[in-house]
Amino acid sequence: MTDAQNAPNNQNDPNAPVFGIEKVYVKDLSLEVPNAPQVFLEREAPTVDIQLHHNSSRIEEGVFQTVLTVTVTAKVRDKTMFLVEAAQAGIFVARNIPPQELEPVLAIACPNILFPYVREVISEAVVRAGFPPVILSPVNFEAIYQAQRQQQPAAGEPTPQIITPGIAH
Numbered sequence: 001m002t003d004a005q006n007a008p009n010n011q012n013d014p015n016a017p018v019f020g021i022e023k024v025y026v027k028d029l030s031l032e033v034p035n036a037p038q039v040f041l042e043r044e045a046p047t048v049d050i051q052l053h054h055n056s057s058r059i060e061e062g063v064f065q066t067v068l069t070v071t072v073t074a075k076v077r078d079k080t081m082f083l084v085e086a087a088q089a090g091i092f093v094a095r096n097i098p099p100q101e102l103e104p105v106l107a108i109a110c111p112n113i114l115f116p117y118v119r120e121v122i123s124e125a126v127v128r129a130g131f132p133p134v135i136l137s138p139v140n141f142e143a144i145y146q147a148q149r150q151q152q153p154a155a156g157e158p159t160p161q162i163i164t165p166g167i168a169h
Contacts, residue, residue, distance in 0.1 A: 018062075018095040019105060024117055027067055027089040031125050032082065039081045040130060046074040046081050052139065054114075056106035062095035066110035070118050072126070072134055084125045084134075088118035107145045115139060 033039065051071040056064050067089045074081040092110055094102060115138075123133040 015096050017097050018093060019097065019109070020093045021113060022063070022091040022093055024088070024090045024114065026086065026117075026121055028069075028085070028087040029121065029125065030083075030085045031129055032080070032084075033129050034083070035079050035081065036130075039076070039079060042076045042079075042081065044076045046076045048134065049073045049075075050136065054107075054111045056110060059091065062093060064092050064094055064106060064110070066090050066092060066106060066114060068111050068114040068118050070122055070136065072122055072136075074131070074134075082126060082129050082131055084122055084129070086118050086121040086125065088114045088121060090114050104142075104145060107148075108141045111139075111141045115141075 049072070051073075052069070054066060054068040056066040059065050067087050069085065069087040071083070071085040073083045090110060090113060092106075092113075094105055097105060115136075119136045123135060126132075126134045
């Protein structure tokens with residue numbers, strides 16, 4: 001017998017948990033270079049601040065949208081070199097998943113899927129603006145989720161919106 005024959009056949013079980021990606025897309029993209037062209041004459045290395053947050057919302061029964069938003073601001077002294085914000089979104093099917101397991105799927109798995117896409121969008125937008133690319137470091141969404149869970153009161157109600165605190169670099 002092959003492994004496929006030994007595996008349980010969940011395709012015929014209407015109550016089997018289902019998770020899938022329906023669509024990944026850029027929901028919003030903004031780029032500002034407010035001090036151009038003078039900013040291109042700066043020789044000092046900028047300070048870069050990166051803010052990251054995400055939220056998930058139910059579109060319909062078993063279908064959710066997760067939006068991962070990254071804002072990158074580069075400054076030299078008090079002058080903004082550039083500000084780029086990208087909202088990478090995904091539509092995910094998550095059916096027959098118990099509520100206590102659904103929250104981590106939306107807060108960890110979905111942002112993990114979206115992060116490589118938003119990382120590319122940010123880097124490309126910064127390069128097209130005339131600056132060296134910004135390469136976002138990997139993010140541990142599981143650690144962020146666990147930290148948020150520890151800060152929540154023990155009310156037992158799942159949080160409808162997951163917000164990730166900003167990360168400064």
